[in-house]
Amino acid sequence: MLDIPFSLDFQRKSDTPLYRQFYEAIRLAILRRQFAPGLRLPATREMAHEFNVSRNTIVLAFDQLIAEGYLEARQGSGTFVTAKIPDDFINIENDRNPRSLKSESEIALSKRGKTIVEAKSKWLMSAGVPLPLTPCVPSVPYFPFEIWAKLVAKRLKKPIPGLLNYGEIAGYGPLREAIAAYLGATRGVRCQPEQVIVVSGTQQAADLTARILLDVGDVVWTEDPGYQGTRAAFIAAGAKVAPIPVDAEGINVEAGRRKAPEAKLISVTPSHQYPLGVTMTLKRRFALLEWASKSRAWILEDDYDSEFRYESRPLAALQGLDNNNRVIYAASFSKVLSPALRIGYLVVPGDMIESFTAAKALLDRHSPVFEQTVLADFFTENHFSRHLRRMRNVYAKRRQALIAAINSEMSDLAEIAPSSAGLHLTVWLDERTNDAEICRLAKEKGISCEPLSALSIKRKMRPALILGFAPFSEKEISLAVNQIAKILRNR
Template sequence: MFVPSQLSLSLDNDSHHPLHVQIYFGIRDAILSGRIAPQTKLPSTRALAEMWSVSRSTVVLAFENLTAEGYLQSQMGSGTFTCELQPDRFLRVDGKLPTKKDLPPKDRRPIELSKRGQQMLGQYQMRRQLVDQPHPFRPGVSALETFPIAIWRRLTSRRWRSMSSSSLVQNEPFGFRPLREEIARHLRVSRDVHCEADQVVVVSSTQHALALIAQVLIDPGDPVWIEDPGYLRAQFSLSAAGATLIPVPIDAEGFNLEAARRANPNARLAYVTPSHQYPLGAVMSLSRRLEMLEWANRENGCIIEDDYISEYRYAGRPSTALQGLDELGRVLYLGTFSKVFSPALRLGYLVLPPSLLEAFQAERSLVDRGPSYFDQAVLSDFLKEGYFDQHIRKMRTLYSDRRQTLQNAIKANLEGFMEIGANDAGMHVLGWLPPGISDVSVTTLLAEHGIMAPPLSHYCLRPHERGALLLGFTGYAEERLVRTVELMSDILRQEYPSRFGQAGE
């Protein structure tokens, strides 16, 4: 028989938990511990309110929460009872383990991967060795200490306060429309991209955008022109999708279209970084851009334009995006916010030609639903209220100073062994090594001393004529850059004493 003392509670008016929450936890714990058996009738809310010296509405609120979660049930004319089956039963395992005789024989053979899985695993392991070490001069690292956390926190809090149940249902396959409108506005002003919000797809990363493109435009075995050397993740993403990569050399004018035609005239898709070639830094000339557009129109081809760090130019005005010259809808334009803020943000965009909208809507609806709408909403506020432009201006000044510091330190400590390539944009500089010196060997040597400087060779699909190191500067304070260059100089002088003074010879 139920005894009211089984529900004896010590309520604390000074607790950070309201009284109705304390009552909720007290009754729930009594039910789960077995002090109150299933299908037990509870005293009335009025009786419990008198016993606990609280208002009846406080007890009613606790009962409503317990009923909503399945701990209590109300029976008309009879009162309130504990449920026969408690909700926790459906949320937790029973903890009963099978005996050895019930287990199948042990089989330690590894699960076989598909050919694509094996390829992706090998590429991932190589990339992890190259760029996942948090040391200078790992390229592509943002100055995370400058992230506007206070502003982001305030915008996030404001969004949560204005959240309604209707805002939890979002059905647009291309993403949160206000963010797409802000992205379109930003690209029209800053990059002369010709687009409307309907053409913008919100993605989590460049790889995400490339995976979407591959689903719609690439069949296994299709030849795809790709810059050589080029962006590793683009190589991995496209090859993992089954594309046959056709390496295309880079010269002073960027992507060499004539060489591409000679390598494989049947390609109908090309991946390029025309505004700042990764990793060499070349800017595609206007004549080359027009030639590529003419090729795409004549051969019914498509161009993937990755404008990955267009915001970071330190001298002169940026060139118009290739997409801004495209009048026939042949360019798919990619960009990301990860390099501007933090990789943890995981937001980017894909701008589609109008003719591909329906196909990508179908793909997005069936295969993928994109990043969190809440994160998209906060970013849309960040863009709309001008904080993004402020942050870019601040970062451009900071990165320009760090770039100059790195170049000065290399000139002072490594002159004669390393030459810095001309580069007015981006998040890294190229340090060219003397002819005959293996950049892979130099990378390995420096890594033994905690210095991360990826070799140009690992970005190449074919051997490059001269070795170089990618030296990222954006994520490291100026004094740390100088100290690391000085350490690098000591290491290289000991290993290659006779080669200093021979760079470029």
């Protein structure tokens, strides 16, 4: 028997190699002071015999422990436990447990860090397969897997020089060219490829915009009610958010002028406002552009799902009406292809290209290159336009299924807000209804909707539910609406 306080039962069917099991056991014995500093360990042959393993298993473990400084090999004397481990690292019970068990209040975060944590806590996105009626998520099963796989294979078979090296900060050139051409033809955006900055979704677009244009304490107009993710990015940057009411024409510019005339940035979703679904009128667009120009304020246009209109052609972007270079246009491929791609883009004024590119470089150097090359091929081979047409048809049918289910199951309890675009519908409820409570009860039934009250800051609005339809079958939609109708009737 070995003359050391140590025993080990090897898990020979484990996925963890035997040498790694032995390494972990010796390392923990040292950290827990089971092996005292300076202890001489038995020879590798002796230990291999004791534990019925190959000598090479013990040698590999010893080599790793020596390399990391837990053991010392002395020529002609043997292998010893090091005496150099600081006391702070001794008596670790189990290094597989989470390293930090402290509460948030005990962690010395900076003021900015605390602000970021607080902002995130108010904006949490669910991961994984969405529950029925989850708003603003695409139908991933309709992703063009076969086409995408062929494009990937072609790229890997004949890779371009530098494919796996660092890429262009602003994005892969052919993709930027394809985006610029697409935006000009379908969205009325006026830009050159050089103005397109590829980012990791509209969340990063908002973050970059805040970093470049806002100082701590600057005021930002945000829509009320409005998207929490963009709002969180501005709060995390130290900006003061001024919630501006949205009416049937879009953000109320006159109300914004009265409430926060000193605003440096206006964040809007003019093509399809989230969550109310209204489209900003031409009159209101011109009023916003005029005020921004006179006040030297910037406009961040989030064009998040404008591709999906069901009763008319997609409306031209606000950026295309801007003659004074005050609009920064943001969009992504999260809704039209997949949020997992994490590819979006900004279109910035010509004199802001260098500034935004510098900020992007500091943030993450550049977005993943390989995915950009495949997406560029997806554009140039005309797969993108065909995919859009296909998805408009799919979503139009599912949208109609949701409308039919609401009218059939709860027309006496709810009213659908007018909207001809997007991946969600807003459904007004009785004034006395607690929309947050309805969503909580729906979640217990495996249904995920969003209460309008959670998206409002100052404005007190009639209660409503935000219901999505894009990734769900007609049967799933019908069953989910039936459950919500039962909840409303039994409240």
